[in-house]
Amino acid sequence: MEVRIERIEDINAIFQVNVAAFGRKEEAILVDRLRDIESTFSFVAVEAKKVVGHIFYSPVEIEGQCSDNLFILGLAPMAVLPEHQRQGIGSLLIRYSLEECTGLGYKAVVVLGHPEFYSRFGFVPAKEKGLRCEYKVPDDVFMVLELENGTLENCIGTVKYRSEFREVE
Ligand SMILES: CC(C)(COP(=O)(O)OP(=O)(O)OC[C@H]1O[C@@H](n2cnc3c(N)ncnc32)[C@H](O)[C@@H]1OP(=O)(O)O)[C@@H](O)C(=O)NCCC(=O)NCCS
Numbered sequence: 038m039e040v041r042i043e044r045i046e047d048i049n050a051i052f053q054v055n056v057a058a059f060g061r062k063e064e065a066i067l068v069d070r071l072r073d074i075e076s077t078f079s080f081v082a083v084e085a086k087k088v089v090g091h092i093f094y095s096p097v098e099i100e101g102q103c104s105d106n107l108f109i110l111g112l113a114p115m116a117v118l119p120e121h122q123r124q125g126i127g128s129l130l131i132r133y134s135l136e137e138c139t140g141l142g143y144k145a146v147v148v149l150g151h152p153e154f155y156s157r158f159g160f161v162p163a164k165e166k167g168l169r170c171e172y173k174v175p176d177d178v179f180m181v182l183e184l185e186n187g188t189l190e191n192c193i194g195t196v197k198y199r200s201e202f203r204e205v206e
Pocket of ligand 1: 058059114115116117118121122123124125126127128129149150151153154
């Protein structure tokens with residue numbers, strides 16, 4: 038199993054992985070729309086030369102009070118082919134990509150997803166760190182991980198994803 042940054046030749050396979058995992062095209066189309074935007078990052082898990090998993094990050098803004106130059110990413114979407122799920126591929130993708138994001142100087146990552154899954158990697162409800170989601174979602178599903186301890190101290194605000202996300206129901 039190899040985890041690495043996406044290459045041009047992975048693009049079709051990434052589309053298919055997202056369609057298969059979500060059972061619809063919206064997330065796959067979203068990735069295609071966001072891919073060329075600055076500060077987006079796309080990683081794949083490859084097994085026997087086949088893309089079996091994918092994870093994507095895009096920049097988010099905080100509307101409220103936060104220190105300047107606080108670079109935060111939104112993790113979304115992430116997908117593993119149904120027949121490859123529950124084998125640790127998603128966890129591998131998260132661990133690898135979070136390390137890369139830390140190395141690139143990002144300070145925190147937010148995610149909207151399964152709390153029991155993301156809490157394994159240290160994500161906590163974003164509310165505990167003063168951050169709200171722009172969408173109406175239960176408190177426990179909107180989570181944040183500080184990549185640098187204490188980076189969100191004195192931070193209060195609403196996290197805004199790229200406008201392209203609003204086109205996904
Ligand atoms: C979520 C997803 C990326 C996890 O990938 P994975 O390779 O299966 O993850 P891992 O094998 O590393 O970890 C498996 C854990 O994921 C969690 N998980 C997977 N699917 C889940 C679901 N539908 N609901 C809740 N938790 C889920 C479980 O905690 C599971 O742990 P368990 O096997 O001990 O029960 C994958 O299941 C997927 O593509 N799902 C469909 C798309 C999706 O929901 N994407 C995430 C949006 S937040």
